[in-house]
Amino acid sequence: MTIPQFKQCLDDILGWWMNTMIDREHGGFYGRVDGYGQLHPTADKGVILNTRILWGFAAAARATGREDYRQMADRAYRYLVDHFLDREHGGLYWMLDHRGRPKDGRKQVYAQAFGLYAFSEYYLLTRQAEHAEMVWAFFRLIEDHAYDEQYGGYLEAFTREWRLPEDFRLSPRDLNAAKSMNTHLHVMEAYTNCLRTNAHPAVRGALGQLIEVMLRRFVRPDSGHLHLFFDADWTLRAEIDSYGHDIECSWLLTEAAESFRVFAPALVERTEAVALLMARTSRERGIFPDGAFRTEAAEDLVDTDRHWWPQAEAIVGFYNAHQLTGDVDYRAAAESIWAYTRGHFILPEGEWHWRLNQDGTPNPTEDLAGPWKAPYHNVRMCLEMMRRLGE
Structure with a gap:
């Protein structure tokens, strides 16, 4: 587990995206490559894919100084602003045609x-005033439209005109619930990055409040697992153990709280204790005998397939726990999952399989690139490990 390994992995992933996904006819990036490696040039283009492309290339450009990564970030930003941005009602559309x-x-x-x-990551790359304005606009957009003044936290979804919808679901596999862990987790992640661009008291206050919501509403104090879905008034809707989100949340909470070390050291201490509880549970229950990390479980039903994104988050999450404690068992867990990932997930062309069967063979029914498969989890893992191993 070395910096050169992660640097090579990063360049291989992004090289695949530059070689495969640029849509030179209609602009931006193609919407889908299936699990067999077949490009679908007329596939719809999703906002999650495109925002993650921007984040991935901007973050990589900042870390490496590579001009080709910066050019890809420029392309992604321009396409988001020109096509996804709703200039009438504000915010980003969910889906475009090809x-x-x-x-x-x-x-x-x-x-x-x-x-x-x-947008925050892109501003950290460019330092241009217009990009700072976009960051502030989207922070205000989320606060003005999504914050729940009555019960706290953030509502899940709205119509194009910012009215409450009948169906809140992020994807067909989710519950139709007004509040979710997943949305709160990624608002926290976004506010953490936003604070790096603008130390405005409103941003710091919103992030601090959101950390408290994560600690009080979503993390189960007995196990460290996360509650996933609530009604608007915080009535719990379901119990599913999502190991991938547990370990991802453990290190994102640590990152979010770090900015409060001077202002609220007690919050940092509480957050790190919770993060370690989550990491401990994940290490004890989340690693398969072959070294892969599990995705989720519900009652007696366990998902025995291996998915790409929990491997990436577990490598960072366990190494983060090692850094907090010095416990070599956490580092060993990260090394084990990294070894499994290198041996099974990574294609010769650079991108990763979405899903493997229990025996470690690829399941090609899932995309290599698409609305939910982007240069985000695995790119971020490479960048985080390069940074952390270099400290």
Whole structure:
């Protein structure tokens, strides 16, 4: 587990995206490559894919100084602003057709958060005033439209015109619930990055409040697992253990709280204790005997497939726990998952399989690139490990 390994992995992933996904006819990036490696040039273009492309290339350009990564970030930013941005009602459309025309105008707060996350990273790369203005606009957009003044936290979704919808779901597999862990987690992630661009008291206050919501509402104090879905008044809707989100949340909470070390050291101490509880549970229950990290479980049902994104988050999450404690077992867990990932997930062309069967063979029914498969989890893992191993 070395810096050169992660640097090579980063360049291989982004090289695949530059070689495969640029849509030179209609602009931006193609919407889908299936699990067999087949490009679908007329596939719809999703906002999660495109905001994550911007984040991934901007973050990589900042870390490496590579001009080709910066050019990809410029391309992604321009396409988001020219095509996804709703200039009448504000925010980002959910889906465009392959020509860049709006197809689904709903406003998922998760998507607006990824817009803020990506725009913040792009500003950190460019330092241009117009990009700072976009960051502030999206912070205000989320606060003005999505914050729940009555019960606290953030509502899940709205129509294009920012009215409450009948269906809040982020994806068909989710519950139709007014509040979710996933949206709150990624609003917190976005606000953490936003604060790096603008130390405005409103941003710091919103982030601090959101950390408290995560600690009090979403993390189960007995196990460290996360509650996933609530009604608007915080009535719990379901119990599913999402190990991938647990370990991802553990290190994102640590990152979010770090900016409060001077202002609120007690909050940092509480957050790190919770993060370690989550990491401990994940290490004890979340690692398969072959070294892969599990995705989720519900009652007696366990998902025995291996998915790409929990591997990436677990490598960072366990190494983060090692850094907090010095416990070599956490580092060993990260090394084990990294070894499994290198041996099973990574294609010769650079991108990762979405899903493997229990025996470690690829399941090609899931995309290599698409609305939910982007240069985000694995790119961020590479960048985080390069940074952390270099400290």
